Amino acid sequence: MNRVRITAWHSFSWAAGILLSLPLLALFFQSLSPDNELFVHLWNTVFTDYLTNSILLLVGVLCFSAFIAIPLAWLNAMCEYPLKRFFSWSLMLPLAMPAYLIAAVYTELLDYAGPIQVWLRQTFGWQSPQDYWFFDIVSLAGAVLMLSLVLFPYLYLILRSFWLEHSYDLIRASRVMQHSPWQSFIRVSLPMARGAIVAALALIGMETLADFATVHLFSVNTLTTAVYDTWIDHSSLGAAAKISCVMLLMIFLLIGAEKVGRRQRAVHDTMAREKKAMYTLTGGFGWLAAGVSMLILLLSFFIPVGVLVYYAVIYAAENWRFDFLSHAWNSFQVATIVSLICIALSVGLVIFQRFFQQKGQQIPGQLASTGYAIPGTVLAIGVLIPLTLLDHQVNHWFGQWFDWQPGLIFSGTVFAITFAYVVRFNAIAVGTLENTLAKVSPSIDMAGRTMKLNRFQLMYKVHFPLLRRGCLTAGLLIFIEAMKELPAALLLRPFDYQTLATYIYQYVSDEQLELSALAALFIVGVGLIPLFVVNRNIEAHGR
Incomplete structure (x- = not known):
């Protein structure tokens, strides 16, 4: 028995x-089907644009996310500055915001007919777009910015947790050697966290390649939109499967990078850890750190949520x-x-x-x-x-x-x-x-x-x-x-x-965000729940 x-x-x-x-096996088998006519046509015409846009989007989001997250993670792990306790957990909040929602909000705010450009034209007497330059949010650069604002917390969380957990003895040694905080960051903290950075960026890269709604809203043709359009517009399962396999190849490369990064993250620490902040930022430097943190938080969470609340009420x-x-x-x-x-x-x-x-x-x-x-x-x-x-x-x-x-x-x-x-x-x-x-x-x-x-x-x-x-x-x-x-x-x-x-x-x-603002707030509210659980775990390990 x-x-x-x-x-x-x-x-x-x-x-x-x-x-x-x-499903994964079915994709590979379907990609081998003899239905090649549409795929060959796409390959010879627009496939290069799809692939180029996907790579540019991926590289842009990785670079901009690292530019935002690495300094913020180091500040909140190693430094004491005004309002640090608030920023240490609140910088995770953008993860609850779907990228297409933040993209829709900023399209409403920054578009030619949006309140910001209308105010500029009224204030300075400009009559047409030829009279001034303004950032085009509905573009590849706009998609990079929107995705970076909601994905940087992945890197922030992993790095902050890593720097909270590893031994501070090397940093203390660098201070004995008269290294400035900047030198300690460049020579000690950053090399030590290289594996964690690779693993986190691989995760951000996978989320970037998986995004459909943001790039579709901004009319940026990527491999993700190519799969969608090939199936919806042309009803070609074979061509969609072939494009999907190209995407999967990129995903598997990122998974490989993540696994390598995970192995490199092993830092053996048998010494007691000091939980006290290593540096104290006072005066202008402290408030500069708080100001930068608040600016990122406003752009990535509070402004979009504020717009949604306004629409939900009105x-x-x-x-x-x-x-x-x-x-x-x-x-x-x-x-x-x-x-x-x-x-x-x-x-x-x-x-x-x-x-x-x-x-x-x-x-x-x-x-x-x-x-x-x-x-x-x-x-x-x-x-x-x-x-x-x-x-x-x-x-x-x-x-x-x-x-x-x-x-x-x-x-x-x-x-x-x-x-x-x-x-x-x-x-x-x-x-x-x-x-x-x-x-x-x-x-x-x-x-x-x-x-x-x-x-x-x-x-x-x-x-x-x-x-x-x-x-x-x-x-x-x-x-x-x-x-x-x-x-x-x-x-x-x-x-x-x-x-x-x-x-x-x-x-x-349909550019009617205001009619779904309550539903959008519900989605964001539900997404906040695991963030508080994650933060409690990080704080528990960081004490």
């Missing part, structure tokens, strides 16, 4: 891993409608179901890895985590391929047996969105539960064995209770990510079905 259960466990783990990696009647509540309920249902499925799958996969540590038994968990790095548009194409084939086969069978066809029950229903979200976010649950279970000493398992508990009794009586908090954290993170997911929902939603994200984007793309 025990052998049968172990075989079932092996089968479940491998089936889950293969099922969740199916257009309260238009915002509070039944369809808003209906779409919010759709998002809540899907996000809840996806969270529960991911937790159930991940618990089985993680405990399987715990019990069976022979060579190759880690593969199911790795396969089940491949989806998180895949951009939403690419994932949607990967999901459509197997689900469309399955629908055709099911309709063929039902037509033969019952002379009736059920229609697109997989690719044309909420099942497609749910499956795509599970594929994309299951890695969050696997990673969270792996970290939780890794803290449980193997001696606990051995003690259970001495009490004659088999694997299943050990799982129910020991591992499940210990994983409860990890499951809650993972479920919360997945719920929030599923609430905010946009590209996959745009491509996979059934007819006349809206999630909260697609509902907001519909108004944003």
Whole structure:
């Protein structure tokens, strides 16, 4: 009986891993299809522009994010200055702001018909755009700026945490050698954190390549928009799959850089750590640090939120409608179901890895985590391929047996969105539960064995209770990510079905942000929840 259960466990783990990696495999197989006419045409005409824009966007966001985040992380980890306690946690807030929302807000503010340019023309008597120069927000440079303002906290969080945790002895030694704070930063802190910087920038790069809404709003043609346009406008699954594979190649390069950076982040520290700030900035330097921090925070969070609050109040009647509540309920249902499925799958996969540590038994968990790095548009194409084939086969069978066809029950229903979200976010649950279970000493398992508990009794009586908090954290993170997911929902939603994200984007793309301000504030508010959890953990480790 025990052998049968172990075989079932092996089968479940491998089936889950293969099922969740199916979209990726389908993309590769579909890219080998002989349907090359449209792809060849794109390759010979506009593909170079798509690729060039993607690379320029990637490089621009990485450079500008590093320019913002590295000094802020060092200031908040190493220095004491006015309002530091406030800025140390508040600089994470932009992560809760979807990039397309901040892009829509600044388009409203900085456009030719926006309040800022109108005020300039009225004040200085300018009559036309030829009379003055103003930054064009709807451009590649504008997209770089918008994405950098919401993605720099990834690097800020990782670096701040790293500098809080590592030993201060090297910096103290540099001070003994009469190094200035700037010299200590350049010669000690920055080289020490090189691996952390690489890992964080790789994460920012993946988020940049995955972005669809911002570049689509700004009419910047990237590989992400190419996948979307190829499928929506030309209905060519083969060409979309080929472009997706080019994107995946870039993503895998970034994943490789992240893994290298993660290995380089290992800093062995056996000495006591001093939690006191190493430098105290007083007078003008202190207030300059506070002013720069406040400027970044205003631009990346408080101004966009302020505009949304203003719209929500002024257009309260238009915002509070039944369809808003209906779409919010759709998002809540899907996000809840996806969270529960991911937790159930991940618990089985993680405990399987715990019990069976022979060579190759880690593969199911790795396969089940491949989806998180895949951009939403690419994932949607990967999901459509197997689900469309399955629908055709099911309709063929039902037509033969019952002379009736059920229609697109997989690719044309909420099942497609749910499956795509599970594929994309299951890695969050696997990673969270792996970290939780890794803290449980193997001696606990051995003690259970001495009490004659088999694997299943050990799982129910020991591992499940210990994983409860990890499951809650993972479920919360997945719920929030599923609430905010946009590209996959745009491509996979059934007819006349809206999630909260697609509902907001519909108004944003029609330049009617004010009519979805309340929904946008709801999305931002939900996104704030995990940030406070993360900050509490960082503060706990930093004390």
